[in-house]
Amino acid sequence: MSQSPQAWAAQRPENALTLPSRYFYDPTLFEAERERIFMGAWHFGCHVNELDRPGAFVVRDIFDQSVILMRDRDGELHAFHNVCQHRGNRLLNETRGVQKGVIRCAYHSWCYGADGRLKAAPRSDRIEAFDVDDYRIPPVRLQVFAGGVYFNLDPDAADMHELFPGAEAAIRDAIPDLDELRLIQEDDVVVPANWKVIMDNSIEGYHFQLSGPHHVDLASLIDFSGYKLRHHDNWWTYGAPPNREATEAYGAPIGRPVEDGDGFFNIGLWPHNTFYQFPFSQCMGTFMIIPLDAERSILRFGYYSAHDRDALPEVTQASIRWMNEDLGPEDIELNVTTQKGLRSLGYDQGRYMIDAERSNESEHLVLNFHRLVHRALHGEDGAEA
Numbered sequence: 001m002s003q004s005p006q007a008w009a010a011q012r013p014e015n016a017l018t019l020p021s022r023y024f025y026d027p028t029l030f031e032a033e034r035e036r037i038f039m040g041a042w043h044f045g046c047h048v049n050e051l052d053r054p055g056a057f058v059v060r061d062i063f064d065q066s067v068i069l070m071r072d073r074d075g076e077l078h079a080f081h082n083v084c085q086h087r088g089n090r091l092l093n094e095t096r097g098v099q100k101g102v103i104r105c106a107y108h109s110w111c112y113g114a115d116g117r118l119k120a121a122p123r124s125d126r127i128e129a130f131d132v133d134d135y136r137i138p139p140v141r142l143q144v145f146a147g148g149v150y151f152n153l154d155p156d157a158a159d160m161h162e163l164f165p166g167a168e169a170a171i172r173d174a175i176p177d178l179d180e181l182r183l184i185q186e187d188d189v190v191v192p193a194n195w196k197v198i199m200d201n202s203i204e205g206y207h208f209q210l211s212g213p214h215h216v217d218l219a220s221l222i223d224f225s226g227y228k229l230r231h232h233d234n235w236w237t238y239g240a241p242p243n244r245e246a247t248e249a250y251g252a253p254i255g256r257p258v259e260d261g262d263g264f265f266n267i268g269l270w271p272h273n274t275f276y277q278f279p280f281s282q283c284m285g286t287f288m289i290i291p292l293d294a295e296r297s298i299l300r301f302g303y304y305s306a307h308d309r310d311a312l313p314e315v316t317q318a319s320i321r322w323m324n325e326d327l328g329p330e331d332i333e334l335n336v337t338t339q340k341g342l343r344s345l346g347y348d349q350g351r352y353m354i355d356a357e358r359s360n361e362s363e364h365l366v367l368n369f370h371r372l373v374h375r376a377l378h379g380e381d382g383a384e385a
C-alpha cells in the first residue's frame with residue numbers, strides 16, 4: 001500500500017520514497033494533471049525569430065487543442081485558437097509557414113487576419129444582422145520570454161517573469177547569442193512513456209556514468225565534479241563547466257581553444273519546457289515533453305543556432321547528430337523500459353537517492369519536480385483530493 005498524499009508530502013528529502021507508480025500510468029491521475037497542470041501551463045511555441053515577418057506562423061497542439069502563433073503586418077504577435085468561427089473547421093494544418101494575405105478557411109472561405117479577426121465571409125451581406133466583428137477567433141495568452149514565444153490556454157495565468165524569476169537571466173547568461181538564434185531543425189519522436197518518466201531521466205546526473213556508453217561520453221566532455229543541479233521554485237538548472245583537456249567531441253575535432261561558455265547547460269521551466277547547450281556545441285537545444293496520454297508523450301527535439309544551417313561548425317553538427325542518433329535513443333530506451341517496469345505488480349515506490357551535499361549524482365531535482373506535480377494535484381500539504 002503506498003503512502004497517502006499527506007504522508008508523501010510530509011517526507012524529508014533525505015529518506016523520501018518516490019511518487020507511487022500509479023502516478024505514471026493511471027488515466028484518472030493523468031486527467032487531473034491535464035486540467036491542473038497543462039491547461040494552465042506556459043508552453044514553448046517557437047523562437048521569436050521563427051516569426052520574423054508578417055504572416056509567419058507556427059501551429060502548436062496540446063492534447064486536442066491547436067493554437068496559431070502569428071505575426072501581423074504591424075509587427076505584433078498574436079496567438080489564437082486554430083478554428084474557424086463558422087462551423088468549426090481547423091484552419092491551418094501545417095506546423096509552420098508564411099501566410100500571404102488572409103487565412104482562408106478551406107470549407108466556406110471565411111477569411112481571417114493575422115490577429116484572428118474575421119475580415120470577410122462569403123454571402124454574409126445577405127444574412128440578417130451579420131457583423132464580422134462578432135466572429136473574431138478567441139485569442140490565447142501569449143508571452144515572449146527569453147527569446148521564446150510561449151502560449152497559455154488559461155487567460156488568467158501568471159506572467160512568466162513572476163513564475164520564473166531569474167530564469168531569463170540564467171538563460172541569457174549561458175546563451176549570450178539567444179536573440180540571434182534561428183531554427184536549424186526540429187524532430188518529434190513519440191515515446192511510449194509518461195511525461196514525468198522522461199523529465200525524471202533528464203534531471204538527474206546519477207545515471208550519467210552508470211548507464212549507456214553515450215552517457216559516459218557526455219560525462220567525459222565536462223568537468224563532472226563541477227556538475228551542479230539547482231532548484232528554484234518553478235524552474236531548475238543543471239550543468240557543468242567544460243573538460244578543458246577535451247580535444248574532440250561527438251567524434252569531431254574541437255579545433256579551437258576551450259572557452260568558459262563551452263560547458264553543459266540545462267534549464268527547465270515548469271512543467272515541461274527544457275533548453276540546453278551541449279559542451280562545445282554552438283547550438284541551443286530544446287527538449288519539449290508534450291504529453292499525449294498517461295503512457296505516451298511526444299519528445300520534441302529542436303535545434304537553434306546563430307550560425308546558418310549550412311555553415312554550422314563541425315562539432316555543432318556532430319552534436320545534433322549525436323543527440324538524435326546516440327544519446328537521445330539511449331535515454332528513450334531507458335524511459336521505455338522504466339515505463340514498463342512501473343506497471344509491475346512488484347514495484348510501487350522506490351527511494352530518491354538524495355545526499356546531504358546535493359551532489360552531482362543526487363536526485364534532488366527529481367524530488368523537487370515531483371513535489372511540484374504533487375502540489376498541483378493535492379495542494380501544498382497533500383490534503384486536497
Ligand code: FES
Nearest residue numbers: 084086087105108
Ligand atoms: S467552417 Fe470555416 S468557413 Fe465554414
Ligand SMILES: [Fe+2]
Nearest residue numbers: 201202215331
Ligand atoms: Fe540521460
